[in-house]
Amino acid sequence: MEPIITVKNLVKEYGEGARAVDDVSFEVGAGEIFGLLGPNGAGKTTIIRAISTILSFTSGKIEVLGMDNQEKAGEVRANIGILTTDIGAYERFSGRENLRYFGELYGMEKKDLDERIEELSRLLDMEAFIDKRAGKYSTGMKQRLAIARSVIHNPRVIIFDEPTSGLDVLASQTVRNFMQRSKEEGRAVIFSTHQMYDAEKLCDRVIIIHKGKTVAYDSVENLKIKTGTGDLEDVFLQLVATG
Ligand SMILES: Nc1ncnc2c1ncn2[C@@H]1O[C@H](COP(=O)(O)OP(=O)(O)O)[C@@H](O)[C@H]1O
Ligand SMILES: [Mg+2]
Missing domain, CATH: 3.40.50.300 (P-loop containing nucleotide triphosphate hydrolases)
Incomplete structure (x- = not known):
């Protein structure tokens, strides 16, 4: 190992x-x-x-x-990507905007970031709501956004x-x-x-x-x-x- x-x-x-x-x-x-x-x-x-x-x-x-x-x-x-139960989102922003914000904090290039958001959106089945305001999300949607956010930078x-x-x-x-x-x-x-x-x-x-x-x-x-x-x-x- x-x-x-x-x-x-x-x-x-x-x-x-x-x-x-x-x-x-x-x-x-x-x-x-x-x-x-x-x-x-x-x-x-x-x-x-x-x-x-x-x-x-x-x-x-x-x-x-x-x-x-x-x-x-x-x-x-x-x-490292860390997921806890209490990761919040900016409720006035869409899921995609939230993910962009956190990706930028990690210094990701725009192209890589956009591709990563598409990939995670597909993987986590977020396509139907990723451009809606996070404040309107159900618990399950918030959870998926929290996961995407915690791994946006593609951590090992x-x-x-x-x-x-x-x-x-x-x-x-x-x-x-x-x-x-x-x-x-x-x-x-x-x-x-x-x-x-x-x-x-x-x-x-x-x-x-x-x-x-x-x-x-x-x-x-x-x-x-x-x-x-x-x-x-x-x-x-x-x-x-x-x-
Ligand atoms: N900031 C802190 N100051 C003092 N004691 C703490 C602090 N954080 C955790 N502890 C104590 O350390 C122990 C382990 O806590 P924690 O790591 O949160 O356990 P777990 O995540 O397994 O529930 C507990 O006794 C807790 O009270
Ligand atoms: Mg604990």
């Missing part, structure tokens, strides 16, 4: 002493969906913010595409932080399909969730975090075999109860 993301002995302390992330290490390869799993407060968002250079960390090392994420923060950021790494929380079945399906497609395109995908059912369906390998510490790091299949349980929810409960 060619590692695209390497997290080594990551520690993050907020304020004094309390460790939100306590010595976490993992690698994510090209063309895999990697599950970052754990209950609320486990430290998932903290890890994601550290990888995406938004948050400084206490100790450890993170590399993205071989670049140190503190020394080359700008280049690392240019290679895509990180989804609890992307399906609070979404209806159809909108969740859109997100899952997009993750699957990103994997097929050879991107490195991190999928953070506390919903084991989604993780089990999508992930190749997972790390399970509890109170900032790693309780498991393996393929979904191996975890099931090792713990002798039928599904990831059981694995999770077993590990978190004993861990």
Whole structure:
């Protein structure tokens, strides 16, 4: 496996002493969906913010595409797309105008940007509404616009932080399909969730975090075999109860 993301002995302390992330290490390869799993407060968002250079960390090392994420923060950021549930849009602008705006922030050339918008519009089935005002969008349309926005710059790494929380079945399906497609395109995908059912369906390998510490790091299949349980929810409960 060619590692695209390497997290080594990551520690993050907020304020004094309390460790939100306590010595976490993992690698994510090209063309895999990697599950970052754990209950609320486990430290998932903290890890994601550290990888995406938004948050400084206490100790450890993170590399993205071989670049140190503190020394080359700008280049690392240019290679990462992040999707959370709360990405807003400018409601007075159309979907296309929103995407142009964010593409320009990434310094994309007009021609590349226009082509990328067409591609994403097709992929995410946005053609019918991309030129309508975002303020008029349904939840599902907003979600598709949010996805398009987070990957407008064609990043090698895509990180989804609890992307399906609070979404209806159809909108969740859109997100899952997009993750699957990103994997097929050879991107490195991190999928953070506390919903084991989604993780089990999508992930190749997972790390399970509890109170900032790693309780498991393996393929979904191996975890099931090792713990002798039928599904990831059981694995999770077993590990978190004993861990
Ligand atoms: N800005 C912050 N200041 C202090 N503590 C924080 C901050 N952000 C998160 N935490 C704490 O760090 C821990 C991990 O939080 P978080 O990374 O958001 O977990 P998750 O995304 O898995 O729900 C929690 O105990 C949370 O209260
Ligand atoms: Mg979180």
